[in-house]
Amino acid sequence: MTAALEASGLTKTYGTTTALAGVDLEIATGESVAIMGASGSGKTTLLHCLAGIVTPDAGSVRLSTPAGPVVISELGDKQRSALRRSAFGFVFQQGLLIPELTAVENVALPLMLGGMDRPAAEQHAGSWLAALGLADKLGSRIGTLSGGQAQRVAIARAQVAAPAVVFADEPTGALDSHTSTEVMDALIGSTTAQGRTLVVVTHDEDVAARCARILRLRDGRIVESRTRVGADGEMQLIERDQA
């Protein structure tokens, strides 16, 4: 299987705090990876570095694209923005949806930012929302939706531009267990089931258990990696502590 994302020697510090201390990581195309760890372990910083939201102090992140590999960590701000628009999708705990836009406008936004005309973008966005069970909520403002519905809008927005990789940061953090299961079904069904790569940062063991691989971070290092193997899907410890 080819690697969708490769990170090597990622280091990032904020003032005197070391968020990442030399992380090496390879994520295969179509794989789902959960990144776990205590608060302050560096998992969100790792996700931000992989997605080009922040640049690492040292090390590199390489993305495989149809046009050849791209070293994200070497790109300028504009190029990283363009890459986030075209190659990545994002789902965050709060959804980070735009409250003044309707559901369909929120989902259509990445397409419009990519240059698509509004009617076409909204038609495409509408079909994604319908696929996620929100056909009757297209014109609703985000504030009128439930937490689970808002998160499904965020999932639709993350998928609408057909990204190679979807990043999710605590996607079920604000939801009850039933809604959390529904949201994860929607997330997995629209990513790895379609051959896309999924990277999830979570505290929730149940959410992590839905992924093919679980990484645990402590003090900015990967200290454990468990991969699902065999027909029964049991998790096995493949490696421990990069340091």
Next chain:
Amino acid sequence: MKTLRIARLLARPGTTGRAAIALPIVAFGVTTTLLTTVLGGALAFFSWHGEIAFTYQALAVIALSLLIVPLVALGGSAARLSARRRDDRLATLRLLGATRSTVARLTVLESTALAVVGALAGILGYLAVTPLVGLIPFRGEPLGGSLWLPVWVVAVTVVGVAVLAAVSAALGLRAVVISPLGVRTRQKAPRMHWLRPVIGVAVIVAAFAAIKGIPALDGVGTVVLVLGVGFGAVVAVLNLIGPFVIGAFARRSAKRARTAQRLLAARGILESPKAAWRQVGGVAMTSFIAVFAGTAVSIAATASSTDRQTAELVADIRTGVIITVVVSFLMVACSVGVNQASAILDRRTLYASLDRLGMPVAAMDAARTRAVLSPLRIVTIGSALVAAALILPLAGLSLIVAPASLLTIAGCLAAGILLVWLSLKATRPMLNRAATTVPDAL
């Protein structure tokens, strides 16, 4: 005491940096300096006696009525900025169990403290600029010491600014006091009530009728009162009509928007037409004043070859116009800067969200610029037309559309639009920081 202790803890700079504290102080300071200077200038004319003194007093009342409402609005913007930066912390306090009254007291205390600091700094500004303003000649002599206000007027001004800040802060944070979840999850976009334009048009029509009836009035005091109340009331109702008109245009624009920038700009305006108005309201006032200035300039141009007293009056009208326009531009510069900073602080989560989606900061800036400049065009033209309608019974159409008048009006409008554009450019680094800061980095 408990409230004071919490207020001290919260006085530390937050994620929005020191700008959130410095900006309202500067705005309160500029408001107070301009307010006291304008009051000093206007009151100086009321110490004069004689036949011509009335003309000066009438012109001073017109200038004061044009400037006082925007100055109070600027003070209100400063108060909102100082209160808004506390939304998150105060909402958190409510979640931690702080009572409504504790949060209300904290809000009022913080805003009032910033207002008092700003107002005192503003008084220092007044003390510094008054000797210079005193050099300006009227009736052939410098105004000099007649500009100094009695101490009680200065004290009342400081108290007035503080009260304005306290009231604005209390009103602005009602949402936080009501809901511990703060003001983020707004379910419906606010709709501007249809009564706004109805009241606005009624006031404009009434002011027009009253000004038209001035020649039939008896008594100097009555004429001054009608002029002052008429112009002041119309300037005040522009604040009522403005948000409604901007909202109506934005609704049409949101339906027609084809690009992300246009859609975000229109939806952003619809989210709070009042906030959109505050961004451009200062320039609306300036364009209103510009029509008066232009007409006054053309009156001065036609009356230049008469006796000494009239020649002096003409020269003084020119001086008065320049002072009014300069004060209004200082006010606009300050108001636009404060409101731009406030708007970025308010929407920083949105900008961070758009950055993660891959929207370039340049595109966000384009949407923000459009959200300010498109209402600006509407309100600039609208308020200039309202001003022309009001002045028509006094000056006649030929003076309003005289070349000197049109040139002055065009120059003022261009300067106002340029100021807004410059303030948008000046706050771009703040937008950059808001968009690219990752607060939950670990």
